Amino acid sequence: MTVRVVTDSTCDLTPDLAASAGIMVIPVYINLGDRSYLDGVDLTRTEFYARLPDFDPPPTTASPGPEPFRQTYEALAAEGADEIVSIHVAASLSTVCNVATAAARETQGARVTVVDSQQVSLGTGFLALTAARLAAAGRTAAEIVAALPDQIRRTRIFAALDTLEYLRRSGRVSALVAGLGSLLQIKPVLTVAEGVIRSDRVRTRSQAVQRILDLLGARGPLSHLAVLHTGARARAEALLAQVRHLAPPGEIPLVEVTPAIGAHVGPEGLGLACVQAAG
Missing domain, CATH: 3.40.50.10170 (Rossmann fold)
Structure with missing residues (x-):
């Protein structure tokens, strides 16, 4: 077979x-x-x-x-x-x-x-x-x-976006919310789990990165880990250095996300893809 x-x-x-x-x-x-x-x-x-x-x-x-x-x-x-x-x-x-x-x-x-x-x-x-x-x-x-x-059930994507604008363009948030987010310099933080997107918002880029690091750390031992970005390779390399100690043995993929996703989240985004270890 x-x-x-x-x-x-x-x-x-x-x-x-x-x-x-x-x-x-x-x-x-x-x-x-x-x-x-x-x-x-x-x-x-x-x-x-x-x-x-x-x-x-x-x-x-x-x-x-x-x-x-x-x-x-x-x-x-x-x-x-x-x-x-x-x-x-x-x-x-x-x-x-x-x-x-x-x-x-x-x-x-x-x-x-x-x-x-x-x-x-x-x-x-x-x-x-x-x-x-x-x-x-x-x-x-x-x-x-x-x-x-x-x-x-053990898989998560954590993403720190640079702007709400591209979520507005794709219909995920309203123009009013996106406008206020731009005015207040709000940075969206997304979690994808079991088909559901949950969102959080912080005020600065550094806070957004720290938030996804905290979310990753709470997942415990990992069987898979990758660093994702949307046209932000230098920042993604810095993020990789911050998560290396949490990774399972082997190379950590550093991936520029497909435009099919980037069109909805915008440039300068960072993310982490992880699978919690079984057991």
């Missing part, structure tokens, strides 16, 4: 890491004016974040239709996959899971199970890596899917 794993480009796995794990990544769309770009294919992250403050109208994002998913599933079946586990960005935040489910129903060559990661960025990516590791160990799709909810 051969099981393959599929995810989408919001997972923030590097192409090399996804390829080495045997994970297929389906790109979502970034819409800039009247043009649409495939995330990670037609538009680099560096270029996107350099131009983000000047985009008018603001960028939007969209899931591909069912056909790219179905074609991916059928291609994996043609390569010998009997079952496919397709893991995607939180269904509460995106339509990707719904589109993947529609494509799964149309797939003839392999049985496809769609999993809502209830996460974003490497919260999804870490889950896809776990699924790929279990598949490589010979687990069935049913066994893999049964193992994932425990990791979902």
Whole structure:
């Protein structure tokens, strides 16, 4: 029984890491004016974040239709996959899971199970890596899917944003709240857990960073940790140095977040993706 794993480009796995794990990544769309770009294919992250403050109208994002998913599933079946586990960005935040489910129903060559990661960025990516590791160990799709909810419960994304403006543009906060936030120099702090975004607000950039450090420290021993940023590499490197002592053995990924997420949170953001150790 051969099981393959599929995810989408919001997972923030590097192409090399996804390829080495045997994970297929389906790109979502970034819409800039009247043009649409495939995330990670037609538009680099560096270029996107350099131009983000000047985009008018603001960028939007969209899931591909069912056909790219179905074609991916059928291609994996043609390569010998009997079952496919397709893991995607939180269904509460995106339509990707719904589109993947529609494509799964149309797939003839392999049985496809769609999993809502209830996460974003490497919260999804870490889950896809776990699924790929279990598949490589010979687990069935049913066994893999049964193992994932425990990791979902232990996964958090903490983010310190530089402004409320991009949340306003994406409809997450009102123009009034964003305007007051700008006037008062309020910095949003977000936590993503089990498909829900919770928010906190502090007054300075340094307080926002300290807040996500405190949230990370409260998670106890970790099995996975990564540092995330939206066009703020130097600050992300400084944050990495601050969290290194909390990390499990091995390299800590430092990841510039996909534009599919950055479009909604804005430039100069910092984040931490973590999975609490089991037990």
